[in-house]
Amino acid sequence: MIYPPAEREPVVDHFGGRAVPDPYRWLEDEESPGTRSWLAAQDELWRGHAATLAGRDGWYARVAGLTGAGMVGPPLWRGERRFSVRRTAAQEHPVLHTAAPGEAERALIDPGALDPGGLTTLDHWQPDMEGRLLAYQLSRSGDEHSRLYVMDVGTGEVVEGPIDRCRYSPVAWLPGGKAFFYVRARRVCLHRLGMPAEDDTVICGDERSYGLGISGDGRWLTVSAAASCGNDLWLADLSAAPAEEPELRVVQEGTGTVTVPAVGPDGRLYLLTTLGAPRGRLCVADPRHPEPDGWTELVGPDPEAVIGDFAIAEGPALLVGWTRHATSEISVHDLATGERLGRVPLPGLGSAGRMSTRPEGGHEVWFTYTDSVTPGSVHRYDVRTGHTSLWAAAPGAVEVPELEAHRLVYTSADGTSVRMVVLARPGAGPRPTILYGYGGFGRPLTPSYSSYVLPWVEAGGVFALAQLRGGGEEGVEWHRAGMLGRKQNVFDDFAAAAEHLIAEGWTTAAQLGACGESNGGLLVGAALTQRPELFAAAVCSAPLLDMVRYERSGLGPSWRSEYGSAEDPEQLGWLLGYSPYHRVEDGVDYPATLLATFGGDSRVDPMHARKMCAALQRATSGSRPIVLRHEGDVGHGSRAVSRSVGLAADMLAFLAGHTGLANRPGVPGSHLADRPGAPGPGIRPASGNESGVRCASGNGSDRSS
Numbered sequence: 001m002i003y004p005p006a007e008r009e010p011v012v013d014h015f016g017g018r019a020v021p022d023p024y025r026w027l028e029d030e031e032s033p034g035t036r037s038w039l040a041a042q043d044e045l046w047r048g049h050a051a052t053l054a055g056r057d058g059w060y061a062r063v064a065g066l067t068g069a070g071m072v073g074p075p076l077w078r079g080e081r082r083f084s085v086r087r088t089a090a091q092e093h094p095v096l097h098t099a100a101p102g103e104a105e106r107a108l109i110d111p112g113a114l115d116p117g118g119l120t121t122l123d124h125w126q127p128d129m130e131g132r133l134l135a136y137q138l139s140r141s142g143d144e145h146s147r148l149y150v151m152d153v154g155t156g157e158v159v160e161g162p163i164d165r166c167r168y169s170p171v172a173w174l175p176g177g178k179a180f181f182y183v184r185a186r187r188v189c190l191h192r193l194g195m196p197a198e199d200d201t202v203i204c205g206d207e208r209s210y211g212l213g214i215s216g217d218g219r220w221l222t223v224s225a226a227a228s229c230g231n232d233l234w235l236a237d238l239s240a241a242p243a244e245e246p247e248l249r250v251v252q253e254g255t256g257t258v259t260v261p262a263v264g265p266d267g268r269l270y271l272l273t274t275l276g277a278p279r280g281r282l283c284v285a286d287p288r289h290p291e292p293d294g295w296t297e298l299v300g301p302d303p304e305a306v307i308g309d310f311a312i313a314e315g316p317a318l319l320v321g322w323t324r325h326a327t328s329e330i331s332v333h334d335l336a337t338g339e340r341l342g343r344v345p346l347p348g349l350g351s352a353g354r355m356s357t358r359p360e361g362g363h364e365v366w367f368t369y370t371d372s373v374t375p376g377s378v379h380r381y382d383v384r385t386g387h388t389s390l391w392a393a394a395p396g397a398v399e400v401p402e403l404e405a406h407r408l409v410y411t412s413a414d415g416t417s418v419r420m421v422v423l424a425r426p427g428a429g430p431r432p433t434i435l436y437g438y439g440g441f442g443r444p445l446t447p448s449y450s451s452y453v454l455p456w457v458e459a460g461g462v463f464a465l466a467q468l469r470g471g472g473e474e475g476v477e478w479h480r481a482g483m484l485g486r487k488q489n490v491f492d493d494f495a496a497a498a499e500h501l502i503a504e505g506w507t508t509a510a511q512l513g514a515c516g517e518s519n520g521g522l523l524v525g526a527a528l529t530q531r532p533e534l535f536a537a538a539v540c541s542a543p544l545l546d547m548v549r550y551e552r553s554g555l556g557p558s559w560r561s562e563y564g565s566a567e568d569p570e571q572l573g574w575l576l577g578y579s580p581y582h583r584v585e586d587g588v589d590y591p592a593t594l595l596a597t598f599g600g601d602s603r604v605d606p607m608h609a610r611k612m613c614a615a616l617q618r619a620t621s622g623s624r625p626i627v628l629r630h631e632g633d634v635g636h637g638s639r640a641v642s643r644s645v646g647l648a649a650d651m652l653a654f655l656a657g658h659t660g661l662a663n664r665p666g667v668p669g670s671h672l673a674d675r676p677g678a679p680g681p682g683i684r685p686a687s688g689n690e691s692g693v694r695c696a697s698g699n700g701s702d703r704s705s
Contacts, residue, residue, distance in 0.1 A: 001049075001625050004041035006614035007034075013548070015572050020548055020582070024614045028553075028607040035610070042613065042628040049627050053653040055664030059455060060649035062665035066451035067645055069375035070395035074366040077358045078131025081153075083108070084378075085122075089396040092118045092640040096125055096136070098153060108153065109136055118640035119633055124168055127153065128177035129218065129359070135171045135180060142600030142635020144168070148182065150193065163197040170211055174243060175218035181243075183210045188223060190243055201244040209558055215263035216359045220287050221246055222261045228561040229256040229480065230274070235290045251290045258442075258476065263287055264312050265361055266335075271295060272307060279475035280307035282320060282338070298338040305329065306444075306475045311355035313383045314363040319344060319355060321367075325407075325419060326446050326473045328352035330367070330381075344381050345388045350374065351446040366391060370448045372423065373400045400449075401425070401458040410500035412469075413492040416481075419473065420497050422506060423453065424462045432461045432659035433507035435498055439468030439490035440519035441562060442479035452648040460663040461656070462506055466497040468523075484564050485574045491526040498527075498534045513537040513655040514591075518604060518636065519544065525580030525612065532590050537624075537658035539651050541596040542636050545608040547579035548572070553605035581608070584615040589622030592658035596647065597628065600635035624658065 008023035027035055050056065068089035075082040081100040087093065092112050099105035107113075111120045123146045125136040134153050137146035146168060149161030169183040179192040181203065188204035191197060204210065204223060211231075213222040221236040232253045236246035252259055252275070259273040269287040273295075274280050279302060283295040299307070299320055309321030316335035321328065328351050330344035346352060350371025357365050363383045370376040375394035382389070406422040424431070434456060438445055445465050453463045467473040470482025470490040482490040498514070501507050514535050516524040521543020528538045548566045550556045564571030576582055595613050597606035609628060616626040629650060634643050656664060 001045070001623070003617040003626070004038055004045065006038060006618065008618070015566060016569055018569075018572065018576075020576070022546075022549070022611075024611040027610040027614060028549075028605075030606065030610075038614075039610070039628075039630060043630060046627045046629050049625055050629075050650060050653070053650075053657045055656065056649060056653040058665035059652045059656070060645060062455040062458070063451050063648045063652070064642075064645045066398055066400065066454055067641055068396040069398045069449065069451075071376055072368075072378055072392045072394055074353065074356045074368055074378050075391075076127065076356060078127050078129065079360075081127075081131040083125070083127055083131075083134075084392075086392075086395060087641070092642060093121060093638075096122060100131075108134065108151065108156065111138070114138070115140070118642070121638040123638070124171075126171040126173065128173040128180070129175050129216070130177055133159070133173075133177045135173070135182070137166055137169065141633045142598060142637070142639055143602050144600075144635055144637060145602065148184075160193055163191070170213075172212040172214040172221060174214075174238075179243060181212050181214070181221065183212070186210070188212065203246060204248075213262060216265055220263040220269075222263070223248060224259075224261070226558070226561075227254065227256075229476075229483075230258045233259050233261060235261065235269070235287060237287070249290060252292060261290075265359075266312070266316070270298075270310065272310065274476045277301040278477045279303070279305065282307060282310055282318075299333055299340075300338075306472065309354050311357050311365050312361070313357055313365050314361055315383055317341075317383050319365055319381070321352060321355060323444060323446065323473070326421075326444050326467055328369075328446070330355070332383075342386065345386075347371070347374065347377075347379065347388070349447065351448055372403065372405055372447055373449065373454075375449045400454060403454075403457050408500070408504075410496055412489070412496040414489070416469070416489070416493070418469070418493050418496065419467045420464055420500070421447075421467075422462060422464045422501070423457050424506075425457060425460065427460075430502075430505055430508045430511055432511045432513070432656065432661035433464060433501060434461065434513050434515050434655055434659075435464045435466060435494070435501065436515045436520070437466045437468050437490075437494050437497070437523050438516065438518075438520040439466075439470035439482050439493065439523055441470075442472040442476070444472040451645075452652070455665055456652055456655075456661075459656070459661060459665060461659075461661050462501075464497065464501060464506070466494055468493040468497075470519075483562050484571070487563065487574065488578055490523060491530060491578060494523055494527050495531045495534060498531070502534075509534055510536050511659045513539065513659045515539045515541075515651070515655065516543070517541040521545070521604075521609075522547070522580065526578050526583075528591050528593060529580045529583040529585075530578070532588055535591040536660075537592040537594075537655050539594045539596070539655060540609065540612075541647070541651070542598060542601055542604045542606075543580075543595065543608055543612070544604055545579070545612040546581040547575040548582065550608070553607065554601070555603045556605075581612050581615060584612070584619050586619045587621045588619060590616055590620040590624065590626065592624040592654070593626045594651065594654045595626075595628045596651070597630045598634045598636065599630065599632035603636040606630065 011022045011025040013020045071087045073085040075084045085094040096109040123137040127134045134151045139146045146166045147162035148166040165185040172181040186207035189200040191200045209226040211224040223234045224231045233251040234248035257275040269285045271283045281301045282299040285295045305322040305324040311319045318333040318335040332342045348371045353368035355367045365381045378392040380391040408420045514524045521540040524540045525545045566572045595609040597609045613628045
């Protein structure tokens with residue numbers, strides 16, 4: 001393959017006594033004529049290579065078919081009015097609906113109707129306490145630069161907005177619907193309807209990633225802000241001072257722990273916290289005395305499960321959500337004593353989403369559920385009967401293959417035991433395999449329906465999900481073991497997973513592909529530069545790859561607590577130790593590599609992939625292709641379904657073509673379980689976000705506001 005020329009310039013940065021070359025610095029400027037010309041040539045190269053990938057249309061059709069299941073979200077109640085999102089197979093984006101007694105369900109916000117071109121996304125929404133007004137946020141072309149509006153729910157009329165710079169802002173309405181707290185330009189503000197946003201009162205002026213909450217009676221305001229290894233937290237009694245001047249009382253600061261607060265309908269302050277419990281515990285306190293020395297433990301830590309959610313229901317009963325080795329559980333407790341009374345029946349070994357109840361209380365609790373072969377659905381638990389029932393199924397009917405999930409434990413380089421889920425149809429002998437990982441920000445990979453994973457396994461491949469350090473599968477300590485100066489552990493875990501798959505006969509190095517997105521793209525970049533001999537192919541989507549300059553663009557500055565900073569000499573050493581761009585070496589036979597970037601990505605600058613692509617194309621000694629797939633008008637996160645399907649199909653076609661997966665969707669016999677060497681039935685955990693593999697959010701998520 002003949003690659004477009006990319007000049008190497010004598011650019012060198014000096015950090016103290018350390019010189020760091022950066023020959024492709026010019027590719028950081030996307031608007032320069034040189035970069036534009038280079039990108040056009042790379043696009044032509046990718047299109048030419050993509051045209052040679054067998055079965056590309058079949059992959060697209062199968063991914064699209066499985067995506068036809070659509071999605072449905074849990075209800076959010078305001079009195080008897082409910083709000084929920086749903087997407088059918090015919091829709092490009094989820095649509096927000098509302099319904100009330102005597103009123104037929106109707107669409108409130110349909111991004112497809114607002115923008116038939118499919119470039120507008122609904123980023124966030126929150127009704128006021130009475131259900132009469134709705135604050136919602138829209139962005140275009142994937143840039144996630146949300147603009148906030150307020151709608152009259154009864155008439156559908158927009159009565160306020162747009163207010164800019166509201167990226168995924170939480171909204172905490174005051175009773176009566178005349179004002180709300182929100183985050184604008186990374187500062188907490190109070191907005192009163194009818195007043196210009198420029199006149200809003202700034203409550204917290206430091207630019208940080210904030211979370212907001214308010215009690216059902218509107219009395220207690222909680223404010224949290226991301227901090228190193230945790231969050232800072234404040235509480236204000238809004239009955240004691242004007243809303244413009246809340247007296248924020250410190251709950252915790254600088255503890256290096258995660259605490260999530262909520263004032264319950266009983267007036268008690270509930271705190272899900274890792275303070276004194278790396279896997280988490282649930283405490284209660286008097287909100288008038290919220291400091292840790294006044295906390296009482298209500299539900300203690302589980303040595304093998306991570307606590308992540310709770311809900312209060314009639315009884316009074318307390319429901320607590322857990323993740324045990326990446327699989328969900330919900331336990332039932334006495335609200336007064338915390339005594340465990342039983343468990344909520346779940347449909348299977350999968351992932352339960354956040355629980356929701358009516359603000360005024362009641363005997364019903366709703367939550368989403370998904371697993372390997374079950375599209376996301378909403379279930380309802382009845383505290384009175386102890387029964388769980390299906391409340392809303394995914395809108396579309398799809399036929400999914402029967403698969404097997406194998407839960408493995410392997411040993412990493414330093415002797416640490418790491419878990420991995422392997423998804424395959426029955427069969428013997430090595431097969432083309434995708435190894436997927438994330439390993440960052442405390443985010444666990446949890447079981448979920450995936451229209452990206454299922455076609456691969458259905459066609460005879462193996463899909464493996466490694467639950468690496470840096471994630472949240474085993475609690476805070478698991479996260480900390482894969483961040484900052486310990487980031488190399490993540491890459492060692494991934495390499496050990498590849499070695500284990502090869503040693504146990506699941507695959508061979510000639511059949512193994514690595515795949516990751518965002519922080520997972522960094523993971524794959526490290527894997528292909530540190531252990532290129534282990535992989536035949538690699539896919540890096542929206543990756544971080546230049547770790548010396550990552551904090552100079554996108555949301556990089558907010559990730560210093562995860563990775564470190566090049567401005568600190570010790571931390572620069574950590575970063576250079578694994579930064580993929582800086583570890584590319586001449587004369588190495590690198591795996592076939594697909595780098596995917598998105599023009600609207602405001603989190604990870606596409607310059608990372610551009611510079612890495614140029615470096616790899618120059619350095620590789622082999623014939624395996626290094627290609628760049630750039631897509632405009634989409635970003636890091638939400639996008640039109642058809643765009644997600646196209647990306648997934650191209651990734652699968654590339655990996656199949658370079659790992660030897662001969663069976664493909666649409667090829668006669670490719671779905672037959674009794675074919676020699678072709679696997680047959682089972683199940684699988686994965687999915688939800690960019691590729692369809694779900695990362696449940698943990699503290700420090702890479703979607704900073």
